[in-house]
Amino acid sequence: MSVSTVRTRFAPSPTGMLHIGGARTALFNWLFARHHRGKFILRIEDTDAARNTQEATDIITRGLSWLGLHWDEGPEVGGSYGPYYQSQRSGIYEAYLTKLLQNGSAYHDQDGTVRFRIPRESITVYDIICGHPTFDLKEEPDITLRRKDGSFIFHFVNVVDDIEMKITHVIRGEDHLSNTPKHIALYRALGATPPAYAHIPLILNPTGSKMSKRDQGASLADYMAQGYLPEAITNYLCLLGWSPGENREIFDLDLAVERFDLQHVNHSNARFDIDKLYWINGEKMRALTPERLLRFALPILQDAGLVSENTPRERVLGALQLVREKIKLGRDLPSWCSYLLKDDFAFDPEARAKHLDNPESRKLLASLHESYSKLDDWNASALEQTLKTLAEQLGVKVGALVHPCRVALTGRTIGPSLYHLLEYLGKEESLRRFKRVLDD
């Protein structure tokens, strides 16, 4: 039990995207902080002012918010150790640099840059995940701290900010492990105690190398756009290198917070498996409460022009309930809901040719139309009973009635439970759609 409060941070550079690997780093930092009832800090590493815009920062904050990873200190929320943008902290860096210059740990080189005098010794990193690798810095070139134009380099500002912001645990990608001994040397030169380190394994692309910005699926925004659920993303990301035990694969953030533990984070890199994420998304989709389902789907259906301000929410929710268990992604919603929310849907030519454009099918459909016209009790089980009875009377298989019926109602061969579909559309609309086909 540590006396001091755990403080972790996610320190992304605003590059214009929130990388999926960055999202997982943020997630693990967040989980660790929450598990220990500590603080999770968001710090924007925008030292390269020219390239960084407000928009690029917004992409990060929007992404984290969407995932449900709220920060205790940082942009938008403030905090006692701000500012939380490196571009606004030059004064602090200058002061620390002066200190290094004065105690002889740093020097100006011929080009006008300031460099750190790397101690010619071995430094051991005590890492919660990777053990304690020792690095020999004998051959290591002195690192640059400040460019000749006055701007600072990552290694330096990163360390200074972690000291200033009282970060207790640095949880970051394993690609930083080799940099860590230099950071520790910097801490020592500054008279500060290094934090605890935990280098988490990398997320690899399906080919097996570090997932880069250019890789398909590297940007969180893509998943948001395709209609993945944030809880599916966080669930999947947790599974990449960590497991809650008991063979549990589907769980929420609360459970992860309760059980998260850096000691049990894997040592080896993991490949990103979109199929599994896809599966998890389906699981989460089916588990959504009606309210969440509606909130999630409404903007998608509105964008697709299927729902307007005036569409009764009951009607939308009914359609969603009908199709939600058939699909896995939000982006599939419009196509599956189209014939439920409007009647001018397109007919799949193949479906039409096979199930409607022949005398036999039309005859059967006409019979069904007649039977259903006489049905007053318009509910799924009565509809089913009626159809089955008719099939028996006509001496045909149930499918012979079902398929033309489905195509007449939806224009395609696959879709939700037919009887529930009929119930949802209502008698008047269902008969109208039959008639439309029969009169054609």
Next chain:
RNA sequence: GACCCUAUCGUCUAGUGGUUAGGACACCGCCCUUUCACGGCGGCGGCACGGGUUCGAAUCCCGUUAGGGUCGCCA
């Protein structure tokens, strides 16, 4: 090239000296079923290799191999 990390089914993982090596995704069958899904049942498939240590190694040690990462006035 040097240094560092890693190594269980195709993929993600459980496993911390004694298990018929468990689960999940994917894949393949069968069942359920009006379609598509869901669900159920079954199958395929793994401890990289070689040495040790031990009565006994997936588990510990060494080596080999393989993969990844880092060696910037990028972060």
